[in-house]
Amino acid sequence: MTGALKFEWVRIKTIRSSYWMSAMAILFSAGITTILAIFVTSADVDDTDVAQVTTWIVTAGASLPITPVLAAPFYAVMGCMAMGHEYRYGTNKATLTAIPDRIAVLTAKALVLLAWVLVTVIATLLLNLALTALFMDNPTFSSSAWRPVLNYTGYCAGFALAGYGLASVFRNQVGAIVTVLLWPLVAEPILYGIAVGIANASNRGIGRLTNLLPASAGRRSMFDPYNLSVGYGTDINVWGVGASTIVFWLGVIVTVGAGCVLFIKRDA
Numbered sequence: 001m002t003g004a005l006k007f008e009w010v011r012i013k014t015i016r017s018s019y020w021m022s023a024m025a026i027l028f029s030a031g032i033t034t035i036l037a038i039f040v041t042s043a044d045v046d047d048t049d050v051a052q053v054t055t056w057i058v059t060a061g062a063s064l065p066i067t068p069v070l071a072a073p074f075y076a077v078m079g080c081m082a083m084g085h086e087y088r089y090g091t092n093k094a095t096l097t098a099i100p101d102r103i104a105v106l107t108a109k110a111l112v113l114l115a116w117v118l119v120t121v122i123a124t125l126l127l128n129l130a131l132t133a134l135f136m137d138n139p140t141f142s143s144s145a146w147r148p149v150l151n152y153t154g155y156c157a158g159f160a161l162a163g164y165g166l167a168s169v170f171r172n173q174v175g176a177i178v179t180v181l182l183w184p185l186v187a188e189p190i191l192y193g194i195a196v197g198i199a200n201a202s203n204r205g206i207g208r209l210t211n212l213l214p215a216s217a218g219r220r221s222m223f224d225p226y227n228l229s230v231g232y233g234t235d236i237n238v239w240g241v242g243a244s245t246i247v248f249w250l251g252v253i254v255t256v257g258a259g260c261v262l263f264i265k266r267d268a
Contacts, residue, residue: 004099008082012112017081019149022120025156026127032060032070033128037135050070051142056129058145058147060150062222069152069219073158075117076180079163082113088227102264110256117160120158122217138173148222151245155218158252167261168212171266184215192216214251215246 012018036057047215056062099105132139139142159180167176195210211217220245239247 001103001104001108004101004104004240005112006111007095007099008108011085012082012116015085016114018078021074021081022116022218025071028074029060029124030127030131030241033057033131034135036061037139039119041137050138050140050230052145052208054136054139054141055148056147057132057136057139058125059103059148059222060128062148062152062155062219071121072156073181073185075120075160076163077177078117079160080164080173080176080180081115082109082164083167084176087167087171088173096201104259106168106263110161113160114157116252117157118153119157119254125149125152147241149267151165151218151222151241154224154245155196155248158218158248162255165256165259169255174258188213188215211239212247213241214248217251218248221245221248 040053040057048177060069060071086095095105096102163176163180166179167173170176191213192210215237220238221241
């Protein structure tokens with residue numbers, strides 16, 4: 001296991017894409033936080049909501065559909081590369097020859113990926129915190145921010161793992177990247193719109209199925225009230241933080257589990 005960890009650490013720190021993806025995640029997040037901190041003023045917000053809005057700005061507007069968690073797709077691409085590079089450059093056989101224990105290879109890749117992403121997310125949040133304090137008028141920092149901040153961190157880590165799992169399923173880096181980006185940015189909004197349209201037209205409960213969309217559930221778990229994220233203009237019964245978090249992580253676990261099983265059972 002030690003050898004697998006060293007192998008993966010050398011891989012991730014010696015490829016330029018690791019630094020480019022991390023840098024873009026930080027810069028995009030910092031840019032959104034700066035814009036929000038400048039243009040959203042405490043005077044426009046009820047006193048009871050200032051702390052929530054401050055947290056919303058620190059997390060770069062994570063809960064709003066018009067400003068999605070732009071950092072997460074970069075981590076997802078890193079996850080795709082963690083496994084996809086093996087197939088793109090044909091090093092998968094060499095890797096398994098050097099480290100025949102496939103479970104060790106999978107575990108090492110996941111652990112190193114998570115460690116890298118978590119360090120980057122922490123750096124992002126610290127920078128965003130400083131930008132919020134600098135540019136927002138009268139920000140209110142509260143202990144209630146811990147839950148959305150932790151769920152934001154988990155959301156980014158979950159996206160990285162989803163990319164890692166999809167690359168294991170497809171054994172193709174490009175296919176995994178396309179899927180991990182199209183699902184939350186294109187597929188889920190389309191499915192949401194169809195379900196809401198049917199629900200509004202027929203007054204049926206089909207709209208509640210939108211609660212099962214994992215990427216949306218992950219974003220929804222960060223904030224309350226939930227009409228910041230979903231249900232705008234509809235009467236859909238939106239699930240709470242606990243249920244939304246479970247839906248998101250179930251989606252991640254199923255994706256990663258499928259990838260690991262296929263990686264272990266298939267030929268190199």
